[in-house]
Amino acid sequence: GVKKLFQEYEKGKIDIESLDERTFARYLDTGGLPDPDLLIRTSGEMRFSNFLLWQIAYTELWVTPVYWPDFKRSHYLQALKDYQKRDRRYGGR
Structure with missing residues (x-):
């Protein structure tokens, strides 16, 4: 860009x-x-690797130890359920 x-x-x-x-x-x-609402990070890594840095300022992060090739629909649904419980404040307290 x-x-x-x-x-x-x-x-x-x-x-x-x-x-x-x-x-x-x-x-x-x-x-x-639109900027993403949820970023699912597989392999348990707690880093973004410069992925969408500009766009994820207010994105919710969900980390799973499951590797991408093993990521199933059940993991995706688990991430969505967790996301639904969150109180998004978009940088506020």
Whole structure:
């Protein structure tokens, strides 16, 4: 996304002074899509590996020790049930 944004800037199509979060987000591969509500992390890893860092600021995280090839519908339903119980505050207390 940043590379494409810079190319548009070089062509004079973008004014850097007017660049804001919304404009930047449009240049990401996920531009135009809503941010995820729930991120399911398999293999028990407690890291994101630079995955969707911009988009997951207010995303709920559900971690399971199950590896991706072994992840079944039952695990998915478990994640959804857990998510339903959460009180989302979007960064607030």
